Amino acid sequence: MTAARRPPLLRRIAPWALGLACVVAAWFVALATPADTVAWEPFPVEARTGEPAAGRNLTVTVHDAVRATSVFSGGWRAEGTWVVVDVAAEAVSSERGASLTSAQLIVDGRTYRATERAETMLDERLSIGIARRGSLGFELPADAAGTAVLQLALNPDTRADSVIEYRIDLDALPVAAERELVDAQWAEAP
Amino acid sequence: MSPPGRRRPRRSGSRRAPARPVAAAAARHSWRGVGAPRHPYAVVVTAPDLDSPPAPPARATRFARLRAATDRVPTRWFAGIGTAVFLAATAAFGGLEAVAVAEVPRLAAGEQHVNDRVALTVQRAVLLDTFPEAGATADPAQGERVLALLVDAENRWDRAEMVQAGGGVASTIGVEALKSTPPTSVARYDDASRDPWLQPLVPVALVLTWIVPGDLFTDGEEIEVVLSDQTLWSGSFVVDGDYWSDPRPAAVVTVPIEDRGDGS
Amino acid sequence: MSSREVLAAPASGRGRWWRRNGAALLALALLLPASVGVIGVQEWRTNNTEAVVPADTIPAGESIRTEGALLGPVAVSDAPGAELPPGARAVVATVPVALESGPITCGVSALRETDGERRRWNTGASVTGWSAPRDSWTTCPSEPDGSDVVVSVVFVVPTGAGPFALDLLVGPESRLLRFELD
Numbered sequence: 001m002t003a004a005r006r007p008p009l010l011r012r013i014a015p016w017a018l019g020l021a022c023v024v025a026a027w028f029v030a031l032a033t034p035a036d037t038v039a040w041e042p043f044p045v046e047a048r049t050g051e052p053a054a055g056r057n058l059t060v061t062v063h064d065a066v067r068a069t070s071v072f073s074g075g076w077r078a079e080g081t082w083v084v085v086d087v088a089a090e091a092v093s094s095e096r097g098a099s100l101t102s103a104q105l106i107v108d109g110r111t112y113r114a115t116e117r118a119e120t121m122l123d124e125r126l127s128i129g130i131a132r133r134g135s136l137g138f139e140l141p142a143d144a145a146g147t148a149v150l151q152l153a154l155n156p157d158t159r160a161d162s163v164i165e166y167r168i169d170l171d172a173l174p175v176a177a178e179r180e181l182v183d184a185q186w187a188e189a190p
Numbered sequence: 191m192s193p194p195g196r197r198r199p200r201r202s203g204s205r206r207a208p209a210r211p212v213a214a215a216a217a218r219h220s221w222r223g224v225g226a227p228r229h230p231y232a233v234v235v236t237a238p239d240l241d242s243p244p245a246p247p248a249r250a251t252r253f254a255r256l257r258a259a260t261d262r263v264p265t266r267w268f269a270g271i272g273t274a275v276f277l278a279a280t281a282a283f284g285g286l287e288a289v290a291v292a293e294v295p296r297l298a299a300g301e302q303h304v305n306d307r308v309a310l311t312v313q314r315a316v317l318l319d320t321f322p323e324a325g326a327t328a329d330p331a332q333g334e335r336v337l338a339l340l341v342d343a344e345n346r347w348d349r350a351e352m353v354q355a356g357g358g359v360a361s362t363i364g365v366e367a368l369k370s371t372p373p374t375s376v377a378r379y380d381d382a383s384r385d386p387w388l389q390p391l392v393p394v395a396l397v398l399t400w401i402v403p404g405d406l407f408t409d410g411e412e413i414e415v416v417l418s419d420q421t422l423w424s425g426s427f428v429v430d431g432d433y434w435s436d437p438r439p440a441a442v443v444t445v446p447i448e449d450r451g452d453g454s
Numbered sequence: 455m456s457s458r459e460v461l462a463a464p465a466s467g468r469g470r471w472w473r474r475n476g477a478a479l480l481a482l483a484l485l486l487p488a489s490v491g492v493i494g495v496q497e498w499r500t501n502n503t504e505a506v507v508p509a510d511t512i513p514a515g516e517s518i519r520t521e522g523a524l525l526g527p528v529a530v531s532d533a534p535g536a537e538l539p540p541g542a543r544a545v546v547a548t549v550p551v552a553l554e555s556g557p558i559t560c561g562v563s564a565l566r567e568t569d570g571e572r573r574r575w576n577t578g579a580s581v582t583g584w585s586a587p588r589d590s591w592t593t594c595p596s597e598p599d600g601s602d603v604v605v606s607v608v609f610v611v612p613t614g615a616g617p618f619a620l621d622l623l624v625g626p627e628s629r630l631l632r633f634e635l636d
Contacts, residue, residue: 078380096564096574113350128612129573129611186538
């Protein structure tokens with residue numbers, strides 16, 4: 001009996017081929033595996049003009065966006081290339097830590113922060129269920145163009161939290177000679 | 191297998207070699223589902239085993255030849271060979287001498303210095319009795335005065351950044367005569383807002399103020415302002431986010447002081 | 455075993471494998487979903503219950519004697535004259551504090567909704583048209599005039615919010631007392 005005869009070529013190669021196939025499959029799995037940081041990415045909520053967009057603890061309604069060559073607030077005035085956005089915001093479930101501290105405009109890969117030079121909706125304390133409304137002003141370079149993304153959040157650290165996003169086409173914005181930066185007040189008059 | 195009189199490195203595998211061919215045969219039998227014992231050294235002597243196939247001895251010879259070949263490699267010489275290779279590589283790259291430190295370029299007031307983070311132009315240096323609007327209130331009783339530096343800054347990074355007196359962009363501007371101590375305060379020149387934010391590619395005129403002893407500087411004296419470049423680091427493990435660190439002097443601006451007394 | 459039996463073994467061998475491991479597979483089929491379920495339910499419950507647990511919960515209308523003072527009963531009422539948008543309501547929470555052995559430290563931490571959405575309001579709301587009564591405090595004073603102190607704090611809440619509970623931090627170790635309000 002030659003049951004212990006050398007097995008045919010195919011049988012001998014089979015484990016090697018299987019091993020190689022597993023290595024190749026592992027390579028594809030590694031390619032498809034997302035990076036560690038994906039677990040912390042923020043949850044974007046797309047906002048449309050005039051409609052409330054609800055995040056975890058932030059609901060925002062973007063009413064208006066204009067371009068202006070000059071902005072003023074009380075006695076303060078500034079010239080330049082400005083984008084002024086009219087927003088209303090409220091908290092949803094907790095007033096703890098509920099202030100609109102993160103207001104960014106991303107243009108052409110660069111992140112602009114809402115201006116701190118005047119009193120606006122930036123850093124405004126939010127109320128649960130009752131909206132506060134005001135302006136956010138962004139100072140941009142003169143050649144700013146293209147699509148901009150407005151990102152609003154309660155905290156600049158947006159890991160694993162909601163971010164309200166609103167797309168603005170800078171080229172299609174109405175241009176005003178001057179625009180007021182309105183401080184926060186109740187959205188509906190008492 | 192090895193030449194007599196030569197010390198062969200001990201390899202534990204060499205002692206097991208005789209047992210392997212038989213164990214291999216036993217393992218092959220159990221794979222076929224016969225239920226032979228799994229112990230590697232088990233020797234199942236059955237009829238097929240007595241017709242030992244030629245394959246295991248062939249394998250043993252191959253391994254033995256390989257082992258004999260590697261035995262001949264002179265391990266004692268590894269350190270010497272490694273050092274020679276390293277020296278040859280460094281010679282190819284220019285030698286082991288330290289690299290000469292590059293000269294830092296000297297600029298005059300009004301000339302711009304650009305790096306990846308910010309573009310700075312030191313415009314003027316002014317000596318004042320006090321400058322509370324910019325955040326520096328000097329105490330005349332102590333003989334203090336205020337040195338104000340007007341700097342045009344343009345953020346060249348990809349995100350807005352706050353200029354604070356304690357760190358950040360302000361820390362890259364150092365007055366040589368003050369041993370690069372951080373300024374007392376930083377403010378915008380146009381609306382005097384303190385700790386301003388620099389938006390990307392939007393130029394801002396800044397005023398940096400230091401409270402200095404009144405007799406340290408005189409009118410017309412030239413001071414040197416050292417501008418440093420930093421490297422952008424990305425936190426990956428214990429730190430999250432991007433930050434600038436590792437400053438090194440990149441330009442020296444010579445600017446004359448104007449003594450403006452009690453205001454301009 | 456002869457080689458002929460070896461060649462004949464595989465077919466029934468697989469069936470025998472199932473029979474040999476049947477009990478183990480059954481246990482696996484029961485235990486795997488069970489452990490996933492138990493772990494999941496536990497995580498869900500801890501996520502939904504509050505992280506903050508009060509030291510004492512005082513039912514509506516009752517008082518508590520602690521840290522050298524008698525606190526309560528807490529009342530909640532609408533703030534008269536408040537100018538607020540439609541859908542908003544200004545409520546004032548009043549905490550009478552009867553000091554028994556000197557001043558104590560106390561402060562209102564939050565107003566909570568005990569049912570439904572379980573929302574949480576902070577102090578520090580500013581309401582135009584209403585001002586706190588002259589002899590009321592927002593936190594327990596360090597130098598009280600008299601032994602009776604009234605702490606009153608205003609919150610701006612949406613109409614329809616409730617039932618409420620007031621969280622009060624009392625004493626040097628900030629013990630959390632939760633006063634339920636109807």
